[in-house]
Amino acid sequence: MEELKFIDLFCGIGGFRVAMDQACRENNIIPNCVFSSDIDRSCQDSYEANFGDRPHGDITEIDATSIPDHDILYGGFPCQPFSIIGQMKGFEDTRGTLFFYIANIIKQKKPKAFVLENVKQLVGHNEGKTLKVIIKTLKDLGYHVQYTVLNALDYGLPQKRERVIIVGHREPILFSFPSPIRPFKPLELILEKKVDRKYLASDYIKQKRFEKHKSAYKLSIWHENKSGNVCSYPYSCALRAGASYNYLLVNGERRLTPREMFRLQGFPDSYKIIVNDSQARKQAGNAVPVNLVKAVISKLLPYVAKSLDMKLVFNEYELESPAT
Ligand SMILES: C[S@@+](CC[C@H](N)C(=O)[O-])C[C@H]1O[C@@H](n2cnc3c(N)ncnc32)[C@H](O)[C@@H]1O
Structure with a gap:
């Protein structure tokens, strides 16, 4: 070769x-x-x-x-x-x-x-x-x-x-x-089945999201834009290195895990994530x-x-x- x-x-x-x-x-x-x-x-x-x-x-x-x-x-x-x-x-x-x-x-x-x-x-x-x-x-x-x-x-x-x-x-x-x-790959193949409780949004955040929006999809990623409008799709909006913590929420209730973010960018599961969550979010977002x-x-x-x-x-x- x-x-x-x-x-x-x-x-x-x-x-x-x-x-x-x-x-x-x-x-x-x-x-x-x-x-x-x-x-x-x-x-x-x-x-x-x-x-x-x-x-x-x-x-x-x-x-x-x-x-x-x-x-x-x-x-x-x-x-x-x-x-x-x-x-x-x-x-x-x-x-x-x-x-x-x-x-x-x-x-x-x-x-x-x-x-x-x-x-x-x-x-x-x-x-x-x-x-x-x-x-x-x-x-x-x-x-x-x-x-x-x-x-x-x-x-x-x-x-x-x-x-x-x-x-x-x-x-x-x-x-x-x-x-x-x-x-495109369905979210089902991206989202982890079991995630740590630390990724759950607070009751306050969840309530605010659910007051504003009802998703048409079984699995969706909710996105809050700069003016506070909430929408959801069977895919994610662009991952961003410096976005606010709850910018993207799975089904309106939890944040993405580092592995999910790396999958959304096409990195195989064999790619080792060796940094903490906040660095992983920045790296995936960039x-x-x-x-x-x-x-x-x-x-x-x-x-x-x-x-x-x-x-x-x-x-x-x-x-x-x-x-x-
Ligand atoms: C948009 S990111 C590129 C990410 C990359 N394509 C990937 O898949 O992860 C731009 C990168 O440029 C790097 N960078 C910025 N200034 C630099 C410099 N002066 N020398 C080398 N790298 C630099 C940043 O640290 C950042 O990782």
Whole structure:
């Protein structure tokens, strides 16, 4: 079997890595993560417990040229505004932002391809200028770049979580984003049968919820929005790292357990949760939905493999050649 080298930037707890490992295994490729980085110690602990290697720290303190060569770069980077003075200058405009460090690694290391992820709000951020600078910067580095907004709900997970996905490849390829894969997993397969009493909401909270809402579903996740409106669905609204304690309630009466939150993000039960509940909530809330990026990676892998002259037979997707 041949191997693909990749790096995992802003890796958090390794959503991209789980997805890459699964996609490679299904296509008889050996995934080889040659570098990872996240500034958060608790994320580093989780990552090390599950993958055996500890991520490097602050990316702003790492010399891009010291990063090992790799075929694919992954990065779910925090969204920050760019200062846009006069005309948009792309690469120069991004200086001082975390995106700049990704762009600089791409510039120095020239991977075959990259997949970047961010919140949906990036599309409208700073009247669309932030995303425009990001795309221009990546194109100026010599990549063919496509982006779209995908929803985890469309890729088998019972969570409405919309994310911008940016894919780049050095060569012109006929990559297209994966079609939706419905239905999503029912909550029955996500929710634990027995949970500790500590996850139960107080009588006061329950009463307030039940006064406002009656669910149409046997199993549902109740969601209270900023203005206090309560609604429920047979799936979860987006997990959030900094949400209030009772933002999401199973059947209006209890909070999600860490395992349920990790399942909602597509992490397999073999993923070890070694941190306390509040860290687990933050880590799950920041993670990338595994199934969503796995669908993207599975469509990208044949092109990367082909450009590396790897002799592989792909089951799922047929390679198409660009018209020109
Ligand atoms: C949106 S999260 C990415 C989560 C990841 N995709 C996952 O599946 O868990 C962004 C991550 O960037 C990390 N981060 C922020 N600033 C950083 C820096 N200067 N260097 C390295 N990592 C940083 C945060 O700690 C956080 O885990």
